[in-house]
Structures are given as structure tokens and as C-alpha cells.
Amino acid sequence: MTTLAVRVRGRDVTAELAFAVLVVALVAVAASTSESFLTQTNLTNLLKQMVTTGLLAFGMLVVILTGGIDLSVGSVVAFAGIVTAGLAADLPIPLAMAVGIAGGVAFGSLNGLLVARFELAPFVVTLASLTTIRGLAFVYSEVPISPADPGFLWLGSAMAGPIPLITIVMLAVFGVGGVFLARTPAGRSIVAIGGNAETVRLAGIGVRRHLVLAYTISGFCAGLAGVILTSRVGIAQPSVGVAFELDAIAACVIGGASLSGGRGSAKGAFGGVLVLVLINNLLNLYGVQSFWQQVLKGLIIVAVILVQRTRRPRSAR
């Protein structure tokens, strides 16, 4: 089988290119078949709706690169949101939000500590913290909290020109995060740990430290997502965020990340987020009924990874 390979500065970018083509094709199909797609309102919706999945996906990517997984992000979203909303009554709003995010950071580093220090399986550690953190969110408040101060809504509704502020926040996370992963010793080490932790350890790099960092970043992203979501909705529910982790993981994998670690990129994960959000948006615009939406969404995801896979060189052959 002859395969076409596209190279930029010696790097094989064929897969990335194919993926970009896929996203562009999705957009083109959307634009030409639904007149609502290219409207200002719909585009703004798209920009807003990708924020939560986007933030969670970046944090998840960092953890996945180490070869781990973070199932607790949905619960952290709920916890950060409800705490922020609860504190907004007594604290200045930016401070309340900072506390919410700090909660995410704290839970993230706890996850990281358990994984790194005690060498526990990330799946089970974060599954346990999913349960515990969700419980804590309910313990904090069983009922939804809606802060009275209208300033609480600012973050979630401000626009920078045609672009929602929260989208810019998310893009900034991907931008800074992408540079972090590609250009800093810590970022590269995280990727390398996912490839072979022992090699990294022997190179004198603190593996545990970087593992904790990875989970902390995921916790930070989830906390930020929780705060943003609450500010967007204007009301915090302790029950929000169930199964959010699944979309985040799916975005990473669609974007080419390997769940065994060491492979994946911020660009790819962002592409994965776009694909998921576009699928949802399209199914809605076409007015597909909800249950059929679910049926189709699953099938489309399989189709997408099938398309992608045909571009991947056969592994051990």
C-alpha cells in the first residue's frame, strides 16, 4: 500500500492535516446544509458550548499524556461551582471564584499525590475521588444556589467583540498549555513520563513531581470550568457534571491521544473538542430527535476515528 506522506520540517504531519480536513469538511457540510449554521447566534453558541468540554479536555490531555486518567473532573466542576456560588454571598465575587478554582487545584493535587506517591492506579483513585467530591458538593449544599449579585454573571456573559470572554479564556488555556507541553521542561517531561517513566526517572527528572503537576493542572481546568459554567448559568447545582469526563476523554482520543500515554497534542485535543461540539450542534440544527441523536452521535464518533485510523501507519507491521 502506498501512502502519501506530508512533511513539514522533517515531521510527518499527514495525520494532523487529514484531521484538519475532517474538521473543515464537517463545517462545510454544516454551512451548506443548514441555513442556521452560519448565523451569528449559532456561531456564538458554538463558541460558548465548547468552553466546558474544551477546558476539561485540556486538563484531561495532560493527565492522559502521563498515561493516567482523571475521572473526577465532572465532580470537581460541580464542587467548584457550588462553592463559588455559595461564597458569592459573603465574599467579593473574584475571590469566591478564586476559592472555587483553588478547590479544583486542591483535589487535583490530591489525586496526583495518591497516584504518584503511592503508585495507585489512576483509574481507581480518580473514580474514588469522583464519588467523594460529588458527595462533598452535596454536603456543601443539597439545593441549587443562585447568587443574588448580578456581577456573578459577568464572567459567563461578557463579550470581547464578537467572541465570548469565556471562549477566549479557554483558547488561552489551550495556547499557554500547548506551549507548556511543547516548549517547557515540565511539559516535555510529562509527555516523556507517559512514554517511559523509568527512563525519565533515570534522567534525573522528578517523576512524582510531574505526575502531581499533571493532575493539578487537570484539577485547575476542572475548577475553572466549574466556575465558568456557574457564572454562565447563573445558578449552581451540586448534581451538575455527571459524565463530563467521558466527553473530555473522547475529545483527547479523537484528537489522536493514546490512553497509554506519551502521545497526544493540545492541537489534537482541541480538534477533538471541535468535532464533538460540531456533531452536537449539527444534530440539533437538523432537528434530530434526542434519542436518535444519541444513536447517531455514537455512530459518528466511530466513523470519525475510523477515518482517522486509515491514516495511521499500521503499528507493528
Added chain:
Amino acid sequence: MTTLAVRVRGRDVTAELAFAVLVVALVAVAASTSESFLTQTNLTNLLKQMVTTGLLAFGMLVVILTGGIDLSVGSVVAFAGIVTAGLAADLPIPLAMAVGIAGGVAFGSLNGLLVARFELAPFVVTLASLTTIRGLAFVYSEVPISPADPGFLWLGSAMAGPIPLITIVMLAVFGVGGVFLARTPAGRSIVAIGGNAETVRLAGIGVRRHLVLAYTISGFCAGLAGVILTSRVGIAQPSVGVAFELDAIAACVIGGASLSGGRGSAKGAFGGVLVLVLINNLLNLYGVQSFWQQVLKGLIIVAVILVQRTRRPRSAR
């Protein structure tokens, strides 16, 4: 560090022994601190409560051994249940149940085909089928179905002496399944594939065939679990089974399975199921408030794997 190692016929069984001690300790604590624990009713409850998680955990174990994962089991439970309940109006009940289980088998082998034939990441394939199958369950019936025939409840409520029939069914699955994994070429091949698929391929064993088999077994177990659950409850909801996969996976990992494949045993997974069910039961018996139960459940799971981990030989130091 000196460690005590217990060997039986040359095999190191220290970890298994420690785990058994842990389970026994849990039971002892339960029995001595809660007078309700050892009552006939409670023990029967325990036996019944472990059935769903148990069945799913065995299927999950087989898939995990290959190095894969099956996230779709909860949806399969819902699908098998609702279809069985729906058909019970027109078909003899055993036949309706057989169709439900066959549905599980079909979905399982589809998952397997996608993973094996197209080399897609199991996580994403089964995440997609989780979505699709859940959608199909709702497409089949948006509202719960409760078969009028009281015979529908038989399977779920029959007792064989002091032991519920469904518990015996689950134990049989573990028994037969354990022998399958330990004693048959197919079972050993599944374990070997999780260790090093390429080697297995080079040994002339059909890797794809065995992957499909593994997912099919998981589908079968999920279908069976769905049918049993429906019969037990007397009503099928299309929304049942959300997040069931998490408990099943947790049971396997608590029981010593490695998510990267090749390591794990039926005995261990069964122990994991026991631990999870005992935790739930104890928290209930102590009358811990619902949300605090979640908080504690997560903490206890972490504690359990911490205890276990101290018994594991340090890997690469």
C-alpha cells in the same frame, strides 16, 4: 526491605492471601459492629446486591485482561432489560429473556469487531456504543415497561434454599469463567494478548478472534445482568445502568487487575465485588447519610487499594 512471601506450589500467593484477609476483616468488623449485619435478611440482600456488579465485573475482567475496556455495559443492561420486558407481552418469558441476552451478545461482538478488525481504541469504541445503545434503549421505549405476567419476576426472586437463584447464576459465571481463563487455550490466549499481542500473533494465534470473543463475553454478561435486574425489580427502565461500568471496573482493579492488560483473575475480581458491596451495605447499616456515604465510599476505596498496594512487590523501585 524484607517481605514475607507465601508460596503455594511455587506460586507467590501473598497478595491473594492479604486480600482475602482484608475481605474477612471487613466482614468481621461488619458483624461485630452492626447487629443487623448477620441477620438472614441482610445476608440475602448482600447476596442479591452483588449480582449485577458481579456479572458486569466478570465480563469487564475478560476485556481488561486483553488490555481493553468496555464502557458500554451499563447501556447494554438497560437495552437487554427493556427489550426483554417489552417482548414478554408477546413471547414466552424464557424466550424474551434469551432475546435480551442475545442483544447483549450482539452488541458485545460489534464492540469486539470494531476493536479487533479496525484496531480502534477500546475506550472510544465502547464510549460510542455506550451512547448509541443507550439511545436505542430509549428508541425501543421511552417509558418504563412492567410486564403483567407475574412469572416475569420468577428468575429474580426464586431461592435455592437460603441462596437466591440469581446469586447462584452469578457464582456459576465466575466459576465457569474462572476455569475458562485459567484452563482453556482461549482463556490463556486472552490473558496473553493483554501481555503482548504481537507475540501472540506471532505464535499463530488469532488475536482478532480472541478480542472479539472477549468483548462478546462482556456483552453476554451485561445482557444477562440486564435481564436479571429487570426480573428482580419487575420493571425495565431505559435509563437504568448509568455508570455501572465504573463499579465493574473498580471491582476488577481492587481485585488486582491491571488496566494495561495481562494481569487479573476471576477470584480477584470477585473479591473486588465483595469489597464494594460490603462497603455499601455497611454504610447503609450504620445509617450514614446518603451524601456522606458517597464521601466515605470514595475514601474507603482509596484505603483498600492503599492496603493492597503495600503488599505488592515494588515494581521498578
Added chain:
Amino acid sequence: DTSDSYTVGVANFLLSGPYFSGMDAAIAAQAKTKGNVKTISTDAGGDAAKLAANVEDLLSKNVDAIIISGGPLESAPAALNAIKAAGKPVVLVDRKFAVGEYTSWIGPDNEAIGKQDGEYLTKTLTNGGKVAIIKGGPADNSIGLARTNGLKSVLSGNSKFTLVEAPDFGNWGSDGGLTVMEGLLAKHADLVAVFCENDAMCLGAQRAIASAGKSGQIVLAGVDGQAEALKAILDGTNYVVTGLNSPNVIGKLALDRTVEVLGGAKVEKDTVVPSPQITKDNAAQYLNT
């Protein structure tokens, strides 16, 4: 003297929702006021099999009666059979099971609430227009269907109104309501009203409408009487109506009913708790109940 002190088991299908945890709390609070009634509460976390197991647990603790808050569950034959076998009375709250024997049921008429909202919209939107419906989805489908059907029974017969159903679900939460509303706004510029199957979703939808700058054009109608919704109605926002479906009222009545049964009284089998329509005029009176 134990003869007239009772233990009542409360089997919740799912506590993690303000409506259901409110119900549980109301039952416990009412029991406290009695002095001689103790309650034991359990949560099945949304697992029907666990509900049955919890009921069995309660029976093995020898409770005198059981209240089942079945949430979205359509029926629980196994649980009801076990209670029947033990010869204990069972009172259902909110959800009336389609099959199985029970002693008494106390709950709302969901279709009536939907109808009520529809009538209010007909009355206030004299020019008619396009009305969107946001459904909750899987978690509690048949209650949602009843509410939506109530609304439809009024509006679909009126030629001035057109109905559009959002294709996706709001999943009974504010965040879902927000997202679904955003989708609706992108496709339908000319909406005049939105009906949501519960208040939580309407609260999210209200945010989306505000962000789109359409608060002056679109009014909202919900169900439940959630505190934040009442406040929005009272404040004179575009949230104009909801129908009270108060867990406090139902929970209180249920405990009373259970004690009556245990005292040997002959009671009404099914009791529909009225769901008064709440608008700006009367919202204040419900805000603190």
C-alpha cells in the same frame, strides 16, 4: 409506652435533586412535630434494584410502615411485593406506581400543571406566536411527557400558536436548560414563550434569553415552584408562571397519612395535591413555604 410510637421507613429512589431531598426533609420534619414518630431514610442512588434492597433492609429493621419516594421510577413491583409479604402499609409520594398494590398515594397531577401553564400563556399572549418546549429527558420521562402533554392539549388546539420542541434534552438541570435554549434561539428568532418541564431548566433558559438580549420578547413558564423561580416571578422578570409542585406539602401530608393509617383510620386511596398556579400576583405567598 411503645404502642403508639412508630418507626417509618422512607425509601428514596434518588436523593440528589432538590425536589427529592426536599421531600425527604419534609417527611422527617413532620415526623419531628409528632413526637412519637421516628423515620429512617434510605437512598437508592437511582438504582431500582437497590431500592428493592433498601426496602428489604427497612423491613428487616422492623419498621411499622414505609413511604416510597419513587422519583422517576414507574413502578417497583419487587419492593411492593416484599412490603405486602411483610404485611406493612406503604404510602407513595409524588410518583404513583403503574402496577403493584399500595395503601395510599399522595402526589401532584402533572398533566394539570402543564395545562395550567398553557392556559396562562393563552390568556396573556393574546397575539399568539411560537412557543418552545424544553423537555427534561431520560431521567424522568413519563412525568415530563405528562406535563408537556398538558401544555399541548391547550396550545395545539389554538391556531394562533405554533409549538416547537427542542430536539435535545435539558436533563432537568439549569445548565442543560441553558444549552438547549441557546440552540433554540439560533434556529428560531421569533419565539414568544418557552415552556420547560421543570423550573431548573427554565432558570437556565432564562439566562440564555437574557444573553441573547431577548428578555423583552420571550416569556417563560415552568413547573415545580423552585425558590429561585418564585423569586424571578416575584421580581417581575420574563419568568411569568409556574405551577406549584411542593415537596414540602406532599411530604407533610404523606407523613400525616402514614400515621393515620397506623392509627387504624380508613383513608382516601389517592390524593391529588392541588398545584396552584403561581404568578407575580401570588408568588410572595409561596416564597417561604
Added chain:
Amino acid sequence: MLELRDVRKRYGGVEVLHGVSLSASGGSVLALVGANGAGKSTLIRILSGAVGMDGGEVLLDGAPADLSSPHHAHALGIRTVYQELSLVPQLSVTENLLLGRFPRRYRMIDWTAAHRRAQELLDRAGFGMIDPREPAGRLPVARQQMVEIAKALADEPRVLILDEPSAVLAGSDLDALFRLVRELRRRGVLVVYVSHRLAEVLDLATGIAVLKDGQVVETTEPARTSEAELIRLMAGRRPERIYPPRRSSPGASPGEVRLRVEGLTRPGEFTGVSFELRAGEIVGLFGLVGSGRSELAACVFGASRPSSGTGAYGNPADAIRHGVAMVTEDRAGSGLVLGLAVRDNIGLTTWHGLWIDQARQRRDVASMIERLDIRPPGCAAMPVARLSGGNQQKAVLAKWLLVGPKVLILDEPTRGVDMATRVEIYRMVDGLAREGLAVLLISSDLTEVLGATDRVLVMNQGRITGELPSEGTTEDQVLERAIEA
């Protein structure tokens, strides 16, 4: 009996085999020699059905052989022991040996019979010292290699392909392998044998094919050639001497002490080890497999903690800060991150601070690739897994040289490295030592240990049992101390 005609192979558009033609008959040992990346492993993967060819054909007994999958190759009686170990680590030796052909009773695996059969297979291959019930992953690398060989022999192959089987073996294990190859030859098996150890090639082979850049440049016989001639054919130039001259008797080069270890002990691994390394000297550490050399090195480097003794570093970072570098013996397990680019792998040890200076890293890596002649020359952005084995080894070395070490621990650094490159490595290490580097060279290759060092420490069952000057010491003198109980 086996004939290759004009076999071609491309990887991603680049042809790595340009029409290879060869033939050999049963009862012979065909040695394939060639520099790293010459295409030996690729040729073998084609013969074993692991990769397809892009041109040419393979004939077996005159008929075209269907090599479209490993399964097909098996069916034709072709078995292969690959360069990279491929056992299932979690499974027992028995299972690894019998995978796909378990003895059964009532459709179940008969474990008693299986263990017995496994023991037979091991015995017959001359590897009876291995316990078939042990999980394969727990065995030392050398023993795993033996299991691989025993496995390949399990169903009486007609063609047995061994890709660098001797690279991880030493001492009596090596002898067992040679005995086995000769025995197979007597039984009429065609053995295809790849090795960089030319002495053993000349000793074992009946025919030798020299590969260079994907082509056969010469087919010859041991009697008609010599080590120097083979190196010339492989490298395209005449070798200078293999080992650079050391100035050497011990004490004659009294540099300052760079590493002093005293009484170092880790129970079960090594006991009371003391030695010192001085600037400018190259010290060999010889011992049999399992003598604890690698464990000692790891401990000195701070990768594991001693129970007693002084001189070891607290952790690898600490060691590196003090200018100590260590090339580990297992390049896939602890030397490389296979999924990452060559550039990342080489740059790994320089990742400090908050920012990677890309331009500098690019420069550093490029100069290392040039200095160590890592091939292909433009490989900086390639995943390191795509390099041939020997070039991977050089990448590991490059990573450690970037640290600018004062002490360099080399654990089997020339394993899988071709002769010409070895010479390069010896020359480089010698050059570094002349600039004041202290080198500890762990090796199972006696010739290398004596040829490339100033003095030799001998290790036996976790203890240092001797220290000998390299000059004037015979191989037997070293062996004696390594073996005596």
C-alpha cells in the same frame, strides 16, 4: 533450499533493502553481518512473515514461499527469535513456550503435562537451569532470551532465524547457545544467524553474507575471510585497530578520585562492594549474568538505595548534578522513550529550568548525531523507535554525553552495536577519558573488558572478587575469579 531473489523493502517511501539475493541450504549456518541499520533485521522480518516485501521473491525448496503472515512462515517451518524480546512477561515460562499448542485433556489445558513438556524443551535446548513455572518477566534478560530460543525450537523448525542472539548472553550461557547452533546444524536445520561479534561469526558460520546499506556486498566463507576484512566490507573502509592503546597500568595515571564507594550493600544483590574511580581511567566491571553488576551500577547512580555503605548518590538527579552519567543495559526499558523523537530522547537530560532553548537543543542534538554518526543523519525529528537497534544505542549514549559527565557508567554499551561503531565508541570513550573522564565499563564481553580498559574489577555473586590490570591479564584469569564459588 532457501533462496532470496531481488528482495526489496520500503519504509514510508524510503527503500531500505535494494534487491537482496541470497541462498543457503539445510545443515548450514548463514551469518548476516553488517553495520547498524544495514537492513539485517528488516530482511529477517520479511523471512518470518512479520512484514511484507515490496519486490522480489523468496523460494523454499525451489517453490515460491508464501510469507504473507507469521502464521504462513510458521507453516513453512520458519521460526524466528527477534532482536527485541517478545515474551509475554506476565505469563509463566511454560505458557510462553507452549502458547498456541498446549497439551489438553478434556479440552482443558493439562498443566502437569505442560510443565513437563516445557522442561523438556528447555532441557533439549540446553537451558535446563530455567524454572518453567517462573513468570517470564521476572527472569534476567539473558534467561528470557534463552526462553525465546527454546520457544522457536518447540516445533522442529527447518529454518531457524536468530537476530543477535548472543548480544545479551555471556559465559556459560553463550557456550550453551553455540552448542545448540552446532547441534541444529547437524540435524539439518538452516540457521540464519545475525551478530556483531565477528569472532563468533567466523567460528560458527558456514557462510557469511555482508550487508551494507540494504545490499549484499559480499558472500563468503569463514575460511576465506577475516575479522578485519569483514569490517572493511561492512564499513567500506579499513579499520584501524579496534581498541585504542591505553597508557595503562593501574596507578600510572593518578588522576583525582572521582567516585569512591565503600562497603555498599543491598541484600540479595551485592555485598560490601568498595572501589574507586579516578579521573582519566577506564575501569572494567566483569561478571557473569546475575552477578549483580547492573544492580550495583543502579545503586551507585542513586536509582536504588543501599542498605549500608557510602559513596552512592541519593537519587539520579543528585548523581547527574555531580557529573555522573549512566547508560543502562536495557535501552527499551530504561534508556529510551520509544514513542518520542530522537531529539527529545537526546535532549532529555538537559531539560532544566522553565524553558527549553529550542535552538540550542537543536544544535546540541545535531552535533551529537554527527559526532556519534547516528543514522539516518536527518533523524532528529523521527521517533527513536524507527532507528535500528545499534543507532538507538548511540542515541542513549548521546543523551548522557550531553550532560558533560565527569563519571560515566556504561552498562553493556556496545550490545547490538556494529563493529565499526564499536570502534568509534571505544575511541570516543578513550578520548573523553584522556580529557579527565572516569569511566566504569560493565560488560559481559571478555575481549572488550580487557581491550578497552585500564583495569578490571571482577564480580561474583554480589562481591568484588578481584582487581586485575587489563594489560597482561588473560581471559582465563578473569573468568576464574568470576566463576569460582
